[in-house]
Amino acid sequence: MRIGKILVQPDDLAHRVQELGREISAEYEGRELFLIGVLKGAVFFLSDLMREIDVPCQVDFMAVASYGSSTDSSGVVRILKDLDAPIDGRDVLIVEDIVDSGLTLNYLLKTLKARNPATLEVCALLTKPERRKVDLPIRWTGFEIPNRFAIGYGLDHAERYRNLPYVAALEVSDAGPA
Ligand code: IMP
Numbered sequence: 001m002r003i004g005k006i007l008v009q010p011d012d013l014a015h016r017v018q019e020l021g022r023e024i025s026a027e028y029e030g031r032e033l034f035l036i037g038v039l040k041g042a043v044f045f046l047s048d049l050m051r052e053i054d055v056p057c058q059v060d061f062m063a064v065a066s067y068g069s070s071t072d073s074s075g076v077v078r079i080l081k082d083l084d085a086p087i088d089g090r091d092v093l094i095v096e097d098i099v100d101s102g103l104t105l106n107y108l109l110k111t112l113k114a115r116n117p118a119t120l121e122v123c124a125l126l127t128k129p130e131r132r133k134v135d136l137p138i139r140w141t142g143f144e145i146p147n148r149f150a151i152g153y154g155l156d157h158a159e160r161y162r163n164l165p166y167v168a169a170l171e172v173s174d175a176g177p178a
């Protein structure tokens with residue numbers, strides 16, 4: 001395994017995060033936003049995005065584990081860390097690193113909706129439309145990427161590569177040690 005083709009360059013990430021921050025700020029003008037980051041991958045995107053948002057906002061995190069193989073989720077999700085506070089009546093924005101099959105987000109949306117937030121939207125940095133198994137209302141998306149396993153800017157493979165300043169494809173080579 002090694003770092004393959006770069007899918008999104010650092011400059012493009014920064015520029016798009018700025019645009020998303022502006023759009024989100026305009027949408028929630030006069031309101032207070034409650035951001036929910038999905039650990040661990042979204043932390044990097046979330047911390048950059050939050051600094052581009054100029055309405056008052058709070059942040060909390062959830063950690064979920066999806067049963068399945070290392071590259072395929074099953075849709076059966078377990079909450080490892082829940083929110084510290086209730087979200088009823090709040091304007092909630094889920095911030096995700098990547099939506100692949102959509103099964104994890106589908107579960108999160110159902111779970112959080114049941115807690116009666118005033119509004120519930122999603123902002124995902126990346127999406128792989130070819131892999132989608134369920135139709136989801138993703139309000140803001142950073143980039144559509146091809147059907148490749150992505151690493152960097154928070155995204156990991158076996159907990160590595162999160163610190164890359166760009167998003168790249170993971171190259172799976174059988175050609176011996178890289
Ligand atoms: P989904 O349930 O199939 O949409 O995938 C959910 C989670 O799997 C994402 O939130 C990521 O944490 C992880 N994931 C999916 N695709 C990738 C990828 O290409 N690289 C790294 N993690 C991924």
Ligand code: MG
Nearest residue numbers: 038041097098
């Ligand atoms: Mg994730």
